[in-house]
Amino acid sequence: MKVLVTGGAGFIGSNLVDRLLAEGHQVVVVDNLSTGKRENLNPAARFYEMDIQDPQLAEVFARERPEVVNHHAAQMDVRRAVEDPVFDARVNVLGLINVLENCVRNQVRKVIFISSGGAVYGEPERLPADENHPIRPITPYGITKYTGEKYCYFYRVVHQLDYTVLRYGNVYGPRQDPHGEAGVVAIFLGTLARGETPTVFRYPDGEMERDYVFVGDVVEANLAALTRGSGAELNIGTGRGTSVSELLAAVQRTMGTDIEPRYGAARPGEIRQTYLSIERAERLLGWRPKTNLEQGLWETAEWFRQRAA
Numbered sequence: 001m002k003v004l005v006t007g008g009a010g011f012i013g014s015n016l017v018d019r020l021l022a023e024g025h026q027v028v029v030v031d032n033l034s035t036g037k038r039e040n041l042n043p044a045a046r047f048y049e050m051d052i053q054d055p056q057l058a059e060v061f062a063r064e065r066p067e068v069v070n071h072h073a074a075q076m077d078v079r080r081a082v083e084d085p086v087f088d089a090r091v092n093v094l095g096l097i098n099v100l101e102n103c104v105r106n107q108v109r110k111v112i113f114i115s116s117g118g119a120v121y122g123e124p125e126r127l128p129a130d131e132n133h134p135i136r137p138i139t140p141y142g143i144t145k146y147t148g149e150k151y152c153y154f155y156r157v158v159h160q161l162d163y164t165v166l167r168y169g170n171v172y173g174p175r176q177d178p179h180g181e182a183g184v185v186a187i188f189l190g191t192l193a194r195g196e197t198p199t200v201f202r203y204p205d206g207e208m209e210r211d212y213v214f215v216g217d218v219v220e221a222n223l224a225a226l227t228r229g230s231g232a233e234l235n236i237g238t239g240r241g242t243s244v245s246e247l248l249a250a251v252q253r254t255m256g257t258d259i260e261p262r263y264g265a266a267r268p269g270e271i272r273q274t275y276l277s278i279e280r281a282e283r284l285l286g287w288r289p290k291t292n293l294e295q296g297l298w299e300t301a302e303w304f305r306q307r308a309a
């Protein structure tokens with residue numbers, strides 16, 4: 001089928017584009033290269049360098065007529081969202097509405113919208129957080145992601161545009177950037193490769209814990225969502241929490257290093273402990289993650305090594 005991937009030059013989007021092409025799908029990419037990279041672009045996909053808010057997006061849709069739109073483009077820097085919530089809302093809400101309006105005008109069958117399981121629940125009151133957990137985002141980014149979900153619901157009810165929402169945990173893997181939500185994996189890999197001392201940020205009463213999910217598994221969930229998970233919000237994670245120290249120990253094993261970390265105080269206002277229940281995705285997508293942390297870190301480290309060489 002023909003799939004238009006917004007954000008297809010980014011970390012996760014570009015991994016998805018490669019896999020869609022390998023499966024024989026036709027792929028169109030819309031990306032403004034704000035954080036995405038030209039080198040991530042698969043030459044077999046048709047590329048439009050464009051902002052998702054651009055009125056000219058209408059021409060791309062009219063020319064390409066995709067069957068499915070996979071929406072990965074976003075302002076996803078949580079700190080920037082706090083400093084400039086207007087910019088965050090422009091990209092994540094107005095940009096999305098522009099995409100959805102074009103979907104309706106061009107009879108797109110389905111949109112796959114990428115949300116964040118690490119952001120929409122706030123500090124979870126029960127773990128693992130399932131999709132029925134109260135929604136209490138504590139950042140503008142979490143608010144705009146959840147708003148995006150509600151727009152998808154509206155377009156389905158009123159315009160019969162089908163959707164699946166995928167709420168990711170902390171995605172890591174090849175092409176990841178140290179600045180993203182799961183940036184700590186890239187930061188540790190870089191720090192240890194240079195032989196420098198890593199820093200573990202923690203709260204007085206304990207460490208942060210996150211659900212680290214490998215990008216290859218996330219891509220498989222997107223493939224399943226082409227035909228399944230209609231009208232559903234689905235967590236995409238591993239169901240397991242990993243503390244920063246556990247993560248660092250795993251990265252050290254991968255790198256063959258044993259450097260004593262220094263400890264620093266975690267910034268207030270960040271979520272302390274979160275991991276996601278993935279039962280609903282297992283049931284509705286027939287999906288489950290296949291890559292454990294050791295394997296995923298090994299593949300990620302391999303990619304960083306090759307790029308450095």
Ligand SMILES: NC(=O)c1ccc[n+]([C@@H]2O[C@H](COP(=O)([O-])OP(=O)(O)OC[C@H]3O[C@@H](n4cnc5c(N)ncnc54)[C@H](O)[C@@H]3O)[C@@H](O)[C@H]2O)c1
Pocket residue numbers: 006007008009010011012013030031032033034035036037050051052053071072073074075076091095114115116117118167168169170171172177180181182
């Ligand atoms: N990385 C994670 O752990 C994680 C977790 C939860 C959700 N997500 C979501 O997954 C998606 C992809 O994230 P990523 O980690 O690959 O980040 P990324 O920054 O690598 O990818 C985002 C892509 O969108 C593009 N983009 C940004 N604003 C745009 C705009 N206005 N118009 C067109 N293109 C634009 C960027 O150039 C980039 O290629 C985002 O929606 C993000 O919110 C990521």
